Amino acid sequence: MLASLIAGLASGETKLAIRRARQAAIVYLVAAAGALCGVGFLIGAVYIWASYRYGALEAAIGIGVAFLLLSGLVLVVHSIISRAQARRAKDRRASDLTAVAVASALAALPTLLRRKGGLGVAVAPAIALVAYAIYRENRSPKAKKEDLDRD
Template identity: 40%
Template sequence: MLARFLALLASGEIGFLKRRVKTAVIGYGAAALAALAGAVFLVYAGFLVTAEQVGPTVAALYFGVGFVLLAIAIIIVFKIVAAMQRRAQRRRLAADRSAMAGASAMAMLPVLISRKGGMSVALVALAGLAGFAAYRAMQNPDDDHDD
């Protein structure tokens, strides 16, 4: 998408892109307002039907409690999703750190081997990395108690 934007910028068609974006924003904004108005009228119609059956005060209480419960449910869902995203990000960061450590160890391997007695140092380092990898593989990945 960035390449397309840069190509439009280079070819001088940025005015055309600006008009397209402006038209899209106006169209989608109008559609969103119409949808919001429709939703408001549907809720109001439901309120009127409920008010005819149980009275206006009780209907207002029902709708008020219903919207408060809906807000609480939305907040709970967002907190659950945020916690899941934090855990996934921690896992990605841990994987990135492991990959970076492995890459740096492999980059240092030729330097260690080129020195006198370096082969034994390199083998010890590789054995340590293999042991650490085995240790990480044996750990239960669901033990995230630092929430």
């Protein structure tokens, strides 16, 4: 990986990649500016149409309310998605931590078994983990909710 990075720097490939990225960014910015102008004119056209049909004040109020509702909808959707992502991240962290703990225990197991009294040292944490798993499985639903509220 490092060798390919150094080779890319030496050959000028990185400079070309940066130039392509800069050109793409400029093109996307120009396209976004054009799209924003188009949306602005469409909103203006909707206002003109609504003002002919319902009156200027009613059209302005209606379009304002529509944008407020749209903003509220965006915030609600963002909140729901953020909570779901945070929950998935928490579950992923717990899963990763469990995997690391298991891998560490398996890596340390041969060393512990070679020592004098190693079997007791190796089995005691395993028994503690099983006891904790049984405890978590059998505790009341109210205790589970309180634990989640603390996190």
